Amino acid sequence: MEKTNIVLIGFMGTGKSTVGHALAARLGWRFVNTDDVIEEQQGMTISNMFAELGEPAFRQVESKVIQASLKEGRCIVATGGGAVLAEQNRTVMKEKGYVVALTADAQTIIERVSQDQNRPLVQGDVAERVHTLLEVRKHAYDFADQKIDTSILTVQEIVEVILAEMNL
Template sequence: MAMQNVVLIGFAGSGKSTVGRALSERLGWRFVDTDQQIEAEQCTTISEIFKLQGEAAFRALESEMIERTLADNGQVISTGGGAVLAERDRICMKTRGFVIALTASLETIISRVSLDENRPLVQGNVEEKVKALMQRRKHAYDFADLTIDTTGLTVKEIVDRVEQAL
């Protein structure tokens, strides 16, 4: 395969990390979760970064992490839900990888993120915040090379679809 990396994008709770781990095993590639990498380097959680430094500071860290991560090859990379907001990140992803957008129904996303306190943008009224954020980001993932709706699919079915596309 000529592709340098597979980059998974999508809303929080769309399955990027879970699918990414399974896909990297299938391909024999390294799995990188950019949010986990940021937390490891900063020695704190993303929620804390948002709270103490603000979203803009987090986005700057995220852009830098995406750029550094995509300098390597042979990786399946799971990005944060908002990683697609910066044009420089979208260009970097498209240039250095095959970009796959994972989507899911509103109900699926809400059920997946409602129990997770590590998602700073959807704290509080989860349903209301997820709806608003999904509406704002409706076209943010349109640049992907492939889009897969993960609603009702098993991880194996999603990985099979990705492998077929590659």
């Protein structure tokens, strides 16, 4: 099957949602932020899901949302940062989409996420949590078709790099 979707993966704070909106607008494709869909379906925030149901329950719902989002084609899908941890998610992303890993240096990520209370995995010492998670996930995004460091690029520059690589 032709890859007719673009899947944005990467650590939190790398710009997946922002870039996804811009890509969708540029191409005239649908945009799906999997975290937004999960919150709507579950009637609670991601943070509340982690607290009340646990991360495994969240990851199960996340997998279903990713699969559903990639069924139709012509869709930009921004995933949660940990979505790549499940092999089934990586498999469906590669089968159904062109996978773009957005990256950023640790300091940039810390600056972007430090004031966001809706990120359950960085509660407490944000810098310590970001450094720890980056180390744990340092190879988690290696399966991507393309990697882009968003630390110093504008959203429009990132969109142009993706489209040029895909010949769109």
